[in-house]
Amino acid sequence: MTGSIGLLLGCIAVLLATAILAIGLGRSGRATQVIYGVTAAISAVALVAALTQLLDALHDNSTLTLPLGLPWIGANFRLDMLSAFFLVVVNLGGGVASLFGLGYGTHETTPGRVLPFFPAFLAGMNLVVLADDAFAFLFAWEFMSLSSWALVMAHHREPGNARAGYIYLVMASFGTLALLLAFGLLAGPDGGYAFEMIRAVEHKSLVVALVLGLMLLGAGSKAGLVPLHVWLPLAHPAAPSHVSALMSGVMTKVAVYGFIRVIFDLVGEPNWWSSIIVMFIGGATAVFGILSALMERDIKRLLAYSTIENIGVIFVSLGLALAFEANGMRLAAALALTAALFHVLNHAFFKSLLFFGAGAVLTATGERDMERLGGLIHRMPVTSVVFLVGCFAISALPPLNGFASEWLVFQAILQSPDLPQFGLKLMVPAVGGMLALAAALAAACFIKVYGTVFLGRPRSAAAIEAREVDHFSLAAMSILASLCLLAGMFPGLVVDALSPVANSLVGSGLPRQAEIAWLSLVPIAESRSSYNGLLIFAFVALSAWLAVFFIHSFASRAVRRGPAWGCGLPSLSADMQYSGDSFAQPIRRVFGQLAFRAHEEIDMPAPGDMRAARLTVTMRDIVWDSIYAPIVRGVRFVAKRLNGLQFLTIRRYLSIVFAALVTLLLVLALWA
């Protein structure tokens, strides 16, 4: 099947050509439509090609080598099950984002800074997934970083964005160097950079451990694992919203792909203890990410933090898969891996949807600060519905898709008693508790988002005058919302599609689900556990309909409008509503001290004093304070110290030269 890989590479070439075309089109008014139109079409083609590969019964891999890149190995590309799955994620996200961009892009103030890089970014992500040698992989990886950096810098005049871009690219480069070292270890002294060669070699256990550590640094920094996540809540919100959606929904998944590709595909047998590290980091990431999200006021930053949480969930699941694989429990490993991949897909769906929604709100009101929004459910009827679907899905509640994948993760956790190692036995339930905590907090977080932004009464003039957004944006969001719903109702079909992927990585897939009665999801055995999203949905819908039907037919259906109860106060101003911050306050009191060193200060005037009372809350970013701030200080200190060398006298410089000479001569004299 060289055809489909050729087709995919062709798509990438067209995307790159589109990027160049975008430079050429410049300020032309049609540029936005042309570029996004082309990217949408190309993504659709690539999506079909990838889906064909994924659902193809033969599951044959195809490879292609182009005479580009490193001269003696060329640029190798390979389309297998894993890359096909991630291509689906990438191109689905890309296609929908393009569709959204068709409408959203017309509001762009500086299209010249977005249009050339958008197709390039898509091309970069596609290339990463297709790459089959270390050079092509890193090339595409870094190209993806660079083009997304340019997109982050699109609105460079807004305060903070330049810093966001800076931190982003430095962290990306850090990640790339870590990956480079990992590949260097894997390739060995002979420079076998083709993945085919890496796969063929039996790696030492030390190498495997080091590679895992480096991959956690490399892929983890791109995916946003704590404590390497600092760039993410800065960079994702800075980009235009459809790009934020791509970065959060898709690019972090490409990082996950990198991790899976190297750890599951290239390295071979993992160490069991390494899975503890992965799981623990994943669990910590999930909890810390969602807690940070809860404390946020900026809707896009909140969504970015929530991405960190979901990445944590995915890594917990990957860690489980590693633990099972190390102990030869293939079916359980397949379950955990499938859960991770399913969550990858789901997160791409709902996080893109939510970012689109945030973009729509931004278009309609110009606001990202949730405390200045409210009541949009009346002004933006369609957006409010699809956004609700997104919130519901990301909160891991049945019957939507977020629950289906988290349920699979929990099922995988429940397989852990069979693991022989004591460390794992003790670790896994604790991680499970962390995941449950994260899931519950996620629900709280998205109640806060939806409640503050769409419900209640508008808190600013901009929110009062909001208008529903254009049809392209709505179409993009509706597609994703229906995908959330479909994946939630038919999880079995998704699991079946993922089965060959798991099979190619851990040597086993989950049992076929499509034949099970009522399309239930039964990962291991029916006596152990099963779940049927379709039936749950049907039952709830039916019961609700029954209730409505009976009550409306046999009881009352009269409605009267009246003012809300305000404790007897004459007029309730919009400021008297519960705000997002106050919503999060109880949770802040529970976890804030630990996670943010939160500190509340109340300035209460003495009785009789007419001064307003003030409540000041200070929160610290402990990750930044304890890791990055010392690094920054260290670099500054060293730079400042060394900088003195710029201002020496010529005589002193000569002294240095002299000293170097004498030292070398001394070495020679002593050595000889």
Place this chain on the structure above:
Amino acid sequence: MILDILVQGLQMAAVLLLAPLLTGLVRKLKARLQRRQGASVLQPYRDLVRLLRKEVVLAENASWLFRAAPYLIFAATWVAAALVPTFATGLYFTWSADLIAITALVGSARFFLSLAGMDAGTSFGGIGASREAMIASLAEPAMLLIVFSLALIAGSTQLSTVATVMASPDVGLRVSLGMALVALIMVAIAENARVPIDNPATHLELTMVHEAMVLEYSGRHLAMIEFAAALKLLLYVSLIACVFVPWGLAQPGSGALAHILGFTAYLAKLLVGGALLAVFETATAKMRVFRVPAFLGAALMLGLLGTLLLFVSRSL
């Protein structure tokens, strides 16, 4: 198959009918314990009927979500309650959700309830929703750890299987089971907004959680929400009964007699559960809102300890 569906339908109808009764029972017993006469145990039914007949007064700002939420909350809770084995195991649709899914389904109902609380744009709804979110964020992990403990013992998260295993003699008495039971009761109290977490009978704004959220509701909407609350209480009592006192449950394929026996046993369990709850509520005082995390934290720790102890006992 028809019969199976019939039994399943029976279960659905049973929980619907029994839920207000359980609430009435608890209220009556509490009143008696407080040396009051108290309303009849059937009072909740009358309340519901009266509320259903009344017209709805909507806040000026309320959206469609506010109107749809009560039905969704009711439906989700009803489905969840119907999926817990009450008088028989292995019902026809029982496999469509395991214990995790049932817990999550209750979470779905809570999601809508919290949103509805925030819709009117008053501070009461917000207060209630935010406190509910805080409580849930601790109760849900505790619940999940309890599920882990049970699943480790029974090898399944499917309630029917769990009940069957629990009923079998080889489970025996275990420390972790006790811990799970205590933790589950604590979670149940929190989830159902009972004393000492919340007081279902109060309308003092500083202490309300659940009632604050539903303050704007009236008429048939309020009826739906009250009904859902009653169903939820029933759900948790049934859950505790089915897992920790699984005796008397009719096995799949057993005859009508077994089912009748099961149903009687179930009624008895409800009675005992309701009585214990009433006694407990009368004997305890409501705690400050910010003591709640400590309470639920204890449940969480118990759950975790139970799980870990299981590993210890297994590997020894």
Place this chain on the structure above:
Amino acid sequence: MAAGLLTLLAALSLFVTSRPDPGTYFFIDDLNIAFIVLNTFVGFTTSVFSASYIAHELETGRLNSANIRFYHAMYQVMMFGMNLAFVSNNVGLMWVAVELATLTTVLMVGIYRTSEALEAAWKYFILGSVGIAFALFGTILVYMVAQPLIGEGQDAMVWTILVEHAPDFDPALLNVAFVFLLLGYGTKVGLAPLHAWLPDAHAEGPTPISAVLSGLLLNVALYAVLRFKILLAANPGAIAPGPLMMTMGLVSLIFAAFMLYGRRDIKRLFAYSSIEHMGIIVFAFGLGGPLANFAGLLHMVMHSLTKSAIFFAVGHISQVKGTQKLAEIRGLTVTHPGLGWGLVVGVAAIIGVPPFGIFMSEFLVVSSTFALQPLLAVPLAFGLLVAFGALLLRLTEVAFGEPMGSLAPVKASYAPMFIHLALVLTAGVYLPPPLVSWFQHIAILLG
């Protein structure tokens, strides 16, 4: 300019014509063709650039016509010196040629006659002269080593003959000679701690000279070091030159990386970046082996092209903004899109992100380090990251954000800059097989 074109054509003709036999004074082999072609190409594009640059300087009155005549004369002398250094087969002649090129650049650095320029030229001159002395002493020592074997007279200084006899040389004396040569020519390469002249000379001279200094003169000195390295490598008894070069390379890299943070002058910033990259190149050559040598060569070519392109951009930027101070240049992509994005692309290339050639060479350097000296890869990666952070920080400030300073349009041809960048881009994606095999051949030659 015409002369530049002519020499470029002549250099390209070297590919086609058959090679003359090595004479006593001149010879041609793969290694020096590579350097010559690069040299003449960058020399040519720089002369195109300097035409518009110098015209602007004349307009603003910073230079008078006498200065300009002097400048152009010196430019040609310098190009002559550099090409002479490449083709000479005699180590003495090579020394003379390198010094010729150095002295002419000293004069050009001081051409503005501001106190800063004079100071920079003086520093360059003093440190350069000491370097000259060291290199000469080293050259004498090499002769002394060769003399007992080859006999007195010319032959003992002819490189091709030296290489033939290298295995039999007295290793101990050869070591001393190499120490002096490394320090002597290393001063020109700008290796820390011998680099002190480099940033000031770049910053205070005319920008075309900065471009040529970074892009070419450093290469000339590097070429000399490489020649002697081959000599040393051929002698089994001598100390391996590798560790010495690797140490100096790493020190230069990390030192320059940290120095980048304190810079306030845009040209000095990129001068330090040249030190950093020279460090990488010397490190790669010190590492040795076909892969690392290939990487070093590739990196050298890419660095020359990119750095001169950056200096082309910087030259126009400082002219149009009327300042070289980083703090006074902001938001270039808004005010001068061509220059601004040119700078962005150039800096992106120099910090080693794809799709530019430096990414490929850095990939090869790091990975071959991993293959040979795994532990050294960590400081190498560290240095790269530190430098990356510094350059990106400055780029972000200069190219983005609220614009600041003059909005005057640029009257300049972007062609040299974009031609260079296009070449670097192409090389990053596709290296033509003939070029590859040619470089590989050189890499093997370098041992």
Place this chain on the structure above:
Amino acid sequence: MNGFVFDIAHLLAGGLVLVSIMMLYQDRLYALLNTFALHALILTLSVAWQAYVQDAPHLYVTAAIALVFKAIIIPVALHRIIRQLGIHREIETAVGVGLTMLAGIGLVALSMAVMLQVTSEIDPLAREDLAFALSVLLLGLLMMVTRRNAVSQVVGFMSLENGLVLAATGAKGMPLVVEISVTFSILVAFIVIGIFLFRIRERFDTVDVEALDEFQGDRR
């Protein structure tokens, strides 16, 4: 090679090192210039002796250049510059004279250790020569490093060059090209230094190198 030839060469080269150390000792500019003239004179003699020994007439040219330029013209010119510019006659030292001398002795020892150890194969005359040349070179550099006046630095640099010439002439049969380049470089060096001193005079009142350093870019 007979002993007498060796002894004379040894004497002259050793004398050169001795004079180098003497130069370190000087604390007046005029005295320093006189000592440098003596240095150049001894170099001339040494080169001439090498020319005689090696029977290489072209070395006499080198000797002559050394005599004329270094022993006569340059010291005289520098005398004039000092007088014209009104430069302080005292040499400002960065490191005390005593310490400098001690370091000088150490450097001589080091160059002996390095050179005598490694040059066992070549003939003893060249060997001695190289060792002394290295000493002179290092001492010249030491002088540049420890003295603050521009004039004494120039002198230091030239004594360093003298060391190079000594090495070059010591290398038997070294082609002419080297000698020419040596003198050529000295010439150019001097001219350029002169130009610079002149230009510096245009703008500064002193040729003290440290005064220049205030004008380093990047500080503001």
